[in-house]
Amino acid sequence: MTAIVLDVRQVHAKYGKREVLSGVSLQAPAGEWFCLLGPNGVGKSTLLRCIGGALAPTSGDLLIAGHSIIAEPLAAKRHLGYACAPEQLPGLLTGRQCLEVYAQAKGLQALDDAVLTLAVELRLDGHLDGFVDTYSLGTRQKLCILLALLGEPALIVLDEAFNGLDPASALLVKHHLQQRLSGGRCAVLLATHSLDIVEHYADKAALLIEGRIVREWNESEIAAYRVQGDSAMETALAAAYG
Numbered sequence: 156m157t158a159i160v161l162d163v164r165q166v167h168a169k170y171g172k173r174e175v176l177s178g179v180s181l182q183a184p185a186g187e188w189f190c191l192l193g194p195n196g197v198g199k200s201t202l203l204r205c206i207g208g209a210l211a212p213t214s215g216d217l218l219i220a221g222h223s224i225i226a227e228p229l230a231a232k233r234h235l236g237y238a239c240a241p242e243q244l245p246g247l248l249t250g251r252q253c254l255e256v257y258a259q260a261k262g263l264q265a266l267d268d269a270v271l272t273l274a275v276e277l278r279l280d281g282h283l284d285g286f287v288d289t290y291s292l293g294t295r296q297k298l299c300i301l302l303a304l305l306g307e308p309a310l311i312v313l314d315e316a317f318n319g320l321d322p323a324s325a326l327l328v329k330h331h332l333q334q335r336l337s338g339g340r341c342a343v344l345l346a347t348h349s350l351d352i353v354e355h356y357a358d359k360a361a362l363l364i365e366g367r368i369v370r371e372w373n374e375s376e377i378a379a380y381r382v383q384g385d386s387a388m389e390t391a392l393a394a395a396y397g
């Protein structure tokens with residue numbers, strides 16, 4: 156049986172008195188690319204923040220590789236690769252220093268060869284000794300993705316991580332993720348509005364509306380949208396958004 160890498164159980168979360176997540180449950184096994192969809196402001200990033208331990212849910216639990224991010228945060232985070240938002244990178248560090256700090260925090264002896272190879276493929280290597288606050292948006296985004304890939308995490312969490320990437324770089328990252336997924340080395344959770352990525356890469360997609368998952372699509376349902384063409388998934392989602 157394939158191991159469940161992400162198990163979100165009945166999560167409720169609030170900002171102040173306002174409940175944003177009202178009982179979200181989802182699971183992702185190793186090898187699965189899971190896309191989280193939903194209208195603006197519905198709580199996708201909030202759910203990702205709960206998964207990353209940045210926001211404590213008011214109830215429910217979130218397990219990463221079997222470890223609760225609430226009860227065992229260090230054990231859970233050892234299995235998590237979380238791509239922070241580009242604006243959250245420390246501007247006064249170089250890209251290489253960011254990678255080294257992350258690697259140390261993850262207890263790695265050295266930067267992963269696979270991550271350094273991807274940095275070269277993405278043409279980030281020439282920027283690694285420059286300060287992050289001199290980077291373009293796409294260059295920051297690349298660094299965020301590389302940070303999430305360090306240390307062979309069982310769960311890779313990406314929040315709109317393809318925004319700002321040029322098409323060639325986006326393709327390299329997608330292929331890199333597919334390689335990891337095909338070996339069953341991880342699961343990928345991507346919050347996105349990009350239906351093109353969903354149609355071509357997702358094994359599963361879920362729609363978050365009013366704090367709950369209201370619809371899930373499996374691989375064959377997603378493939379059917381792809382075959383139908385004519386923006387079939389876009390039309391279905393627009394109808395679901397209401």
Ligand SMILES: Nc1ncnc2c1ncn2[C@@H]1O[C@H](COP(=O)(O)OP(=O)(O)OP(=O)(O)O)[C@@H](O)[C@H]1O
Pocket residue numbers: 170175193194195196197198199200201202
């Ligand atoms: N730190 C915060 N304090 C108070 N409210 C917040 C905070 N962060 C987000 N919110 C609110 O919570 C709701 C969900 O926000 P969230 O960023 O999770 O949505 P989202 O689905 O990721 O949106 P988008 O698709 O636009 O990125 C929104 O109404 C937002 O204004």
